[in-house]
Amino acid sequence: MEWDWEFVWQIMPTLLEGFKITILATVLGAAVAAVLGLAIAIARRSPVTAISRTVGFICEFIRGTPLLVQLYFIFYVLPDIGIRLPPLVAGVIGIGLHYATYTAEVYRAGIENVPRGQWEAAKAANLTTRQAWIHVVLPQAVPPMIPALANYFIAMFKETPLLSAITVLELMNQAKSIANSNYRYIEPMTLVGVFFLAVSLVSVVGLRWLEERYARMDD
Amino acid sequence: MIDWSGYLTLILEGALVTLQLTVMGSALALVMAFLAGLGRLSRFFVVRALATTYIEFFRGTSIFVQLFWVYFVLPFAGLTLTPLQAGVLALGLNVGAYAAEVVRGAVKAVGREQTEACVALNLSRYQRMRHVILPQALPLMLPTFCNNAIELLKGTAVVSLISLTDLTFQAQVVRAQTGNTLIPFTTILILYFAMAWAISIGMRWLERRMSRSLDGVRT
Numbered sequence: 001m002e003w004d005w006e007f008v009w010q011i012m013p014t015l016l017e018g019f020k021i022t023i024l025a026t027v028l029g030a031a032v033a034a035v036l037g038l039a040i041a042i043a044r045r046s047p048v049t050a051i052s053r054t055v056g057f058i059c060e061f062i063r064g065t066p067l068l069v070q071l072y073f074i075f076y077v078l079p080d081i082g083i084r085l086p087p088l089v090a091g092v093i094g095i096g097l098h099y100a101t102y103t104a105e106v107y108r109a110g111i112e113n114v115p116r117g118q119w120e121a122a123k124a125a126n127l128t129t130r131q132a133w134i135h136v137v138l139p140q141a142v143p144p145m146i147p148a149l150a151n152y153f154i155a156m157f158k159e160t161p162l163l164s165a166i167t168v169l170e171l172m173n174q175a176k177s178i179a180n181s182n183y184r185y186i187e188p189m190t191l192v193g194v195f196f197l198a199v200s201l202v203s204v205v206g207l208r209w210l211e212e213r214y215a216r217m218d219d
Numbered sequence: 220m221i222d223w224s225g226y227l228t229l230i231l232e233g234a235l236v237t238l239q240l241t242v243m244g245s246a247l248a249l250v251m252a253f254l255a256g257l258g259r260l261s262r263f264f265v266v267r268a269l270a271t272t273y274i275e276f277f278r279g280t281s282i283f284v285q286l287f288w289v290y291f292v293l294p295f296a297g298l299t300l301t302p303l304q305a306g307v308l309a310l311g312l313n314v315g316a317y318a319a320e321v322v323r324g325a326v327k328a329v330g331r332e333q334t335e336a337c338v339a340l341n342l343s344r345y346q347r348m349r350h351v352i353l354p355q356a357l358p359l360m361l362p363t364f365c366n367n368a369i370e371l372l373k374g375t376a377v378v379s380l381i382s383l384t385d386l387t388f389q390a391q392v393v394r395a396q397t398g399n400t401l402i403p404f405t406t407i408l409i410l411y412f413a414m415a416w417a418i419s420i421g422m423r424w425l426e427r428r429m430s431r432s433l434d435g436v437r438t
Contacts (some may be wrong), residue, residue: 064415066376158281200279
């Protein structure tokens with residue numbers, strides 16, 4: 001079967017529509033992962049062993065099981081207990097939660113890199129724990145982690161095709177439905193690949209820039 | 220009352236397929252990792268360029284897109300694969316690209332003086348790699364290889380979408396037949412987690428064994 005440019009232009013608008021949803025899911029998922037990851041990282045440092053152990057185990061569990069199954073779990077099991085989520089919301093929660101367990105490790109490393117003296121100084125200046133976190137520790141811990149976080153967000157972008165399995169109409173799903181209704185697989189599937197490759201290559205350049213901008217840990 | 224024993228057999232059969240995929244995919248990934256990882260360190264520009272293209276291409280697009288491409292587009296190029304072959308091919312090539320960077324990093328992490336000592340001792344390039352560099356680089360690679368193997372295990376869930384009867388697929392079958400969602404999905408989540416756990420225990424054992432022979436070599 002030959003590559004057909006006419007067909008490519010014909011399906012482009014539909015694919016772009018899917019691409020918008022892909023971007024939306026990535027951005028929302030990244031927001032969830034960024035916030036939840038920080039919460040997990042802080043909870044794992046909790047002095048109460050029950051909390052840190054439980055959160056630690058849940059993280060290990062989420063990281064040891066496939067995202068696809070977790071998405072199924074959220075999409076199919078939760079409605080049984082009365083929580084009915086639209087596909088996109090379920091997808092964003094699933095992907096955000098999954099990547100939060102990874103970003104939590106980034107936060108952990110960043111927080112541990114803040115010298116002990118900073119904590120002690122915060123205590124000596126009579127700051128509360130909350131103030132110490134917000135005004136002393138996090139402002140120093142976050143900038144060096146930005147490149148590592150961005151790396152995970154790119155990885156997350158690449159995982160969004162999984163959302164098609166729970167009926168989110170993103171790029172992959174649009175491509176599949178085009179392919180199935182026209183019985184032409186080459187163009188839609190290849191274009192999806194090209195889309196992802198293009199965004200990934202551009203984001204690698206962006207990542208290099210972020211690394212140069214932020215990753216200087218020594219000063 | 221549903222007779223669960225029949226469904227449990229179904230799920231265990233799926234676990235076998237997942238296991239098979241993981242082992243075969245890991246084997247392919249290992250081969251690709253060394254080929255591409257050492258290829259990137261080659262003296263020949265063509266080999267380096269090929270290895271880099273392979274790595275960037277497979278890291279730039281997601282496993283899901285690659286799998287669909289292999290399964291739906293390759294048949295038009297005259298190469299028809301069974302779902303199992305497509306799964307092993309896509310998973311192995313994808314994870315191999317990530318692991319290739321690990322190989323490259325570990326080989327480069329072995330000190331320069333080792334290479335210089337080899338040159339001084341008049342070892343050939345092959346001898347240098349085989350007897351001096353790789354034995355020291357391998358223990359450095361193992362922890363990341365462990366993560367890669369777990370990523371591959373998690374990646375296998377995606378093959379259920381090209382109708383391979385793995386764990387995730389069987390759970391969907393059980394869900395469709397019984398209408399129960401909680402039990403099948405919880406069961407497979409636990410099974411996946413157990414497998415990931417087994418991988419990390421096995422790798423840790425391997426790591427201990429491999430670094431034992433290096434006692435006293437590295438200071």
